[in-house]
Amino acid sequence: MPELPEVETIVQDLRPLLQGRRVDRVDLRFPAIVRHPEPEAFVRELRGRRLGPLTRRGKYMLLELDAPLLLVVHLGMTGQLLHVVPEEPLRAHTHAILSLDDGTELRYRDVRRFGRLLLGSEAELVGSRKLPKLGPEPIDPDFKAVDLYHRLQGRKAPLKLLLLDQAVVAGVGNIYADESCFRARVRPDRPAGRLSRPRTARLHAALRDSLLEGILNRGSSVADYVDARGAKGRQQEVLLVYGRGGEPCFKCGRPLAAIRLGGRMTVFCRTCQR
């Protein structure tokens, strides 16, 4: 599933390809994928716009337009944002196609349709709570271990659920939450508020390391994730615990535990993580 490293990879690839292009045509094939404004207004407002800088916030892609408008893309579970030539065969579950003035197309594809597209001014999207409040970027140098510590203090929910809470830190999903807890040698099911400062510092470093390595390897293609050219990433080949329940821990050799936290599969080592 697309998390911070996967979204960052797509954003880095697409940025130079989209900057300065004009949207000549908008083909909205599955209107419900647009969450704001009404689909008709979405198409009308987007057509003819010039594309500006593309950035990322958490798992959201933010594409600035020439008017003070933002095209927001969230990939959900199975979303793909593909930059292709029009001759490329149209695959099933393609919900939106933007035809650009250089003859290329930007296609949004999403099998499970958990993703979403939004269009509006920043004030409009944030003010109307179409976009949720997001916590700090975990790979931002200004985000320190002590910040994480304060955000976990007083919370009784299992640590992993807070890592997945986008209001606590932005961009972490199931894969990198499990990977970070293992690297930090902390149990994901511990009450978050009881994590000591040294352990929080380890977790903070592990979050950064896991996410930065994921970006370096162009993301984890565990299931559907591909980059803007349709190519898989490599991070799934070096994951330490995610999806490996029952298999031997790479560090101690004992079978990894698989439990359910907040309805999500969680894998960790009962020996190496405390």
Added chain:
DNA sequence: TTAAATTCCTGTAAGC
């Protein structure tokens, strides 16, 4: 405010 449960959605894999 926090936390837990529910909902959305379909390809895949397991079970019979």
Added chain:
DNA sequence: TGCTTACAGGAATTTA
């Protein structure tokens, strides 16, 4: 082989 069923989970929404 072919059918049914469980499962994967991000985040909005609902409920406590």
